[in-house]
Amino acid sequence: MEQNNLIIPRKLKGFWELMPKEQILFSSLLQKLEKVFQDNCFVPLDTPVLEYSDALLAKSGGETDKQVFRFEKGDADMCMRYDLTVPLARFVAMHKNELNFPFKRYQIGKVYRGERPQKGRFREFYQCDADIIGDGELSVVADAECVGLFNKCFKALDLDVEIRISNRKILAGFIESLNKTAKNANILIVLDKLDKISPQTAKAELQEIGLTDIECDKILNLAEKRGKIAEIVQNLRDFCSNTVFQTGLDELETLGGLLENFGCENAVCALNIIRGHDYYTGTVFEGFLSGTQIAVGGGGRFENLCSFFSKEKMPGVGMSVGITRLFDILMEQNYFDLTRTNEIDVAIANFDETLAESLKIATNLRENGVKADVFYECKSFKAKLKEANRRGIKFVLIVGEDEIQSQRFTLKDMENGTQEQLSLSEIVQKIKSTRM
Amino acid sequence: MEQNNLIIPRKLKGFWELMPKEQILFSSLLQKLEKVFQDNCFVPLDTPVLEYSDALLAKSGGETDKQVFRFEKGDADMCMRYDLTVPLARFVAMHKNELNFPFKRYQIGKVYRGERPQKGRFREFYQCDADIIGDGELSVVADAECVGLFNKCFKALDLDVEIRISNRKILAGFIESLNKTAKNANILIVLDKLDKISPQTAKAELQEIGLTDIECDKILNLAEKRGKIAEIVQNLRDFCSNTVFQTGLDELETLGGLLENFGCENAVCALNIIRGHDYYTGTVFEGFLSGTQIAVGGGGRFENLCSFFSKEKMPGVGMSVGITRLFDILMEQNYFDLTRTNEIDVAIANFDETLAESLKIATNLRENGVKADVFYECKSFKAKLKEANRRGIKFVLIVGEDEIQSQRFTLKDMENGTQEQLSLSEIVQKIKSTRM
Numbered sequence: 119m120e121q122n123n124l125i126i127p128r129k130l131k132g133f134w135e136l137m138p139k140e141q142i143l144f145s146s147l148l149q150k151l152e153k154v155f156q157d158n159c160f161v162p163l164d165t166p167v168l169e170y171s172d173a174l175l176a177k178s179g180g181e182t183d184k185q186v187f188r189f190e191k192g193d194a195d196m197c198m199r200y201d202l203t204v205p206l207a208r209f210v211a212m213h214k215n216e217l218n219f220p221f222k223r224y225q226i227g228k229v230y231r232g233e234r235p236q237k238g239r240f241r242e243f244y245q246c247d248a249d250i251i252g253d254g255e256l257s258v259v260a261d262a263e264c265v266g267l268f269n270k271c272f273k274a275l276d277l278d279v280e281i282r283i284s285n286r287k288i289l290a291g292f293i294e295s296l297n298k299t300a301k302n303a304n305i306l307i308v309l310d311k312l313d314k315i316s317p318q319t320a321k322a323e324l325q326e327i328g329l330t331d332i333e334c335d336k337i338l339n340l341a342e343k344r345g346k347i348a349e350i351v352q353n354l355r356d357f358c359s360n361t362v363f364q365t366g367l368d369e370l371e372t373l374g375g376l377l378e379n380f381g382c383e384n385a386v387c388a389l390n391i392i393r394g395h396d397y398y399t400g401t402v403f404e405g406f407l408s409g410t411q412i413a414v415g416g417g418g419r420f421e422n423l424c425s426f427f428s429k430e431k432m433p434g435v436g437m438s439v440g441i442t443r444l445f446d447i448l449m450e451q452n453y454f455d456l457t458r459t460n461e462i463d464v465a466i467a468n469f470d471e472t473l474a475e476s477l478k479i480a481t482n483l484r485e486n487g488v489k490a491d492v493f494y495e496c497k498s499f500k501a502k503l504k505e506a507n508r509r510g511i512k513f514v515l516i517v518g519e520d521e522i523q524s525q526r527f528t529l530k531d532m533e534n535g536t537q538e539q540l541s542l543s544e545i546v547q548k549i550k551s552t553r554m
Numbered sequence: 555m556e557q558n559n560l561i562i563p564r565k566l567k568g569f570w571e572l573m574p575k576e577q578i579l580f581s582s583l584l585q586k587l588e589k590v591f592q593d594n595c596f597v598p599l600d601t602p603v604l605e606y607s608d609a610l611l612a613k614s615g616g617e618t619d620k621q622v623f624r625f626e627k628g629d630a631d632m633c634m635r636y637d638l639t640v641p642l643a644r645f646v647a648m649h650k651n652e653l654n655f656p657f658k659r660y661q662i663g664k665v666y667r668g669e670r671p672q673k674g675r676f677r678e679f680y681q682c683d684a685d686i687i688g689d690g691e692l693s694v695v696a697d698a699e700c701v702g703l704f705n706k707c708f709k710a711l712d713l714d715v716e717i718r719i720s721n722r723k724i725l726a727g728f729i730e731s732l733n734k735t736a737k738n739a740n741i742l743i744v745l746d747k748l749d750k751i752s753p754q755t756a757k758a759e760l761q762e763i764g765l766t767d768i769e770c771d772k773i774l775n776l777a778e779k780r781g782k783i784a785e786i787v788q789n790l791r792d793f794c795s796n797t798v799f800q801t802g803l804d805e806l807e808t809l810g811g812l813l814e815n816f817g818c819e820n821a822v823c824a825l826n827i828i829r830g831h832d833y834y835t836g837t838v839f840e841g842f843l844s845g846t847q848i849a850v851g852g853g854g855r856f857e858n859l860c861s862f863f864s865k866e867k868m869p870g871v872g873m874s875v876g877i878t879r880l881f882d883i884l885m886e887q888n889y890f891d892l893t894r895t896n897e898i899d900v901a902i903a904n905f906d907e908t909l910a911e912s913l914k915i916a917t918n919l920r921e922n923g924v925k926a927d928v929f930y931e932c933k934s935f936k937a938k939l940k941e942a943n944r945r946g947i948k949f950v951l952i953v954g955e956d957e958i959q960s961q962r963f964t965l966k967d968m969e970n971g972t973q974e975q976l977s978l979s980e981i982v983q984k985i986k987s988t989r990m
Contacts, residue, residue: 125608125612129644130630134602135601138598138659141599159897162578162581163574169565173561196566208564208565209571219931228603230604257930259930379917484594490595
């Protein structure tokens, strides 16, 4: 698109891009999550954005998925990753003999989906994943660690999130007891949307699948169970004698008992938590902003990470925070105070003859962890003050020749108008103390 | 590629991927660089990996560049970014009225080049860029800030780097004085490789371009100048009276005078620093690992960031650290002690009956900034000790029932074999004090 030989600058539709102040906030969220993962002994992984199409599309039998950005270059048929799990599987399968198990890795990275852009859905967005992969087997302690980690993520973000937990074996076992295992996926798809559709609609859909009136009521009753894990498990022991069902209860009970060891005390049992109809095989969990139906991520236990690459069984449990969507929601709810977000702590207002000294002071303050800037493009002292004010910078430091002589500088608080004469080390202390 | 219905897991050729310990180190370098940018009041930007092809390829007049990953999806013709500068230009052109100028932004991100994979060249690699963009004009103070920032990057990485600086106007002015401006690019291409070719070869190539014997000697003599900025400038004042040449000396002199204000005292003048034949128009600089010809990044002043998008002039100055290549070189030189890099500070060795308590202790230690892990997959106490040893974990904490009773635990230093009975808070202190 050209106009007078100029190109109109455009961003691709559906691609996310933040303005600087928002990006400062978003980057700080990513940093907090990364710290949580590191503090919990997860190692970072940073796989390429591109993968061979045969590996990336193994799940779909190699067929081109319309939602994938796929192209050829030279003799390579490649795709942009649509999640971080398939690359993890590829990596683990390639390097199994060099890794420590259980392999605890995190990855924070962008993924790509060519879906139609719409509110809350992006073609490029961040995933923050952490997974624990076992070699052959993996105890339910890993499930508890993973839920605990998920919980810590939201604590680090200072967000009130309710974690709802289930175990897929409970519903699977009950469906098996009804001799409806062949319809398992169809039934789960209905139950997965119980928060969005009415019980009547759900029942009608289940009947269509072939469940009797009584079976519908029983399974809907089961899926509606919510409460403390230990209580739900106790109440359900006699609900169904199916072995898979009982194993699900056992696993859920063990998980529930372990959670407090990981500092997670705000998890509830909710048997309608399903997390899609395939992939997960045991524990499943999902986080919701407290008092809402706004999902902010989740995860669960899977039987075999590397099934497309290897015959060796590698069970795992993972969690994912939907940080892009979460950030959008938080922005909408004015969760962040953008006026308190500034890349500059203090603006130095100097005169022509004190420029060099002001630059030195800025360098000194920066080395001491105070973000000081000199507005060297503003022509006059007055223009510098005006610019600091316009940009909402909390402090201005006045550096004239007298101040340099005495090494005491005027620090003006632009929010309340007060000012003080301070030494540089006092300035550092003062500014750091006013931070949240 | 299938084998017994399994897909052989492969990474795309030429794509970089690190093993966990290396990735821990690499991530820590990125974090250090990010902190430098933030401490110096640069705002983060995180543009999409994909851009419209017309914007991304504007420089090359819209022609497909073979080195670019380009594809179509729906009605969009798009490319993966090959640098972070064109996306910056696109962003600034789109949002000019919402940004603060000078616009100081950093971006750390992967870029993509479809070149033939070879040693030191990757198809996906990180760029760490910081730029200062002016609106209409930008003083040479920005050049000094940018060189100073570049210097701080290497200080933060604890690397000894020599920064070599020139100003493109000096050579351009001299070439103009020879009436060879039409051959400017060809001449610069020769001078740009002076570190790699002999003076004889350089001279032969310059003669081929059309320079006389005397002109060759003079320009080679000029390009070989190296030393303190002030001295070189003084020596060259009478070398050539051309206005552009003298302006170059003026700018270089001003820059040299400003550098110490930004804490940069290790810069030298080297007139063979060119940084490619186009784009840069004034200050140019490049960093080399001390005592070597190993370049680790550089940058310079450009006339107009947004020339393809807008008629308004937006001069800028930027710097870039070639962090992927640098990391590779540091790995080759055994700069990092991989045996000292561990995601775990302390392994907790428990007995079956103390698992819950051990998990609680791990949670407590992690909350206090100590990376503690419980090897819940190891069946016996002995297996846990063995695993901690195999993984090179410095400390093991023994948690038996007696220890829980007394709340004093045995902390064993696996490196020197000593052990002590300590409370949890003493353990936190001890482990933190042994870190580098």
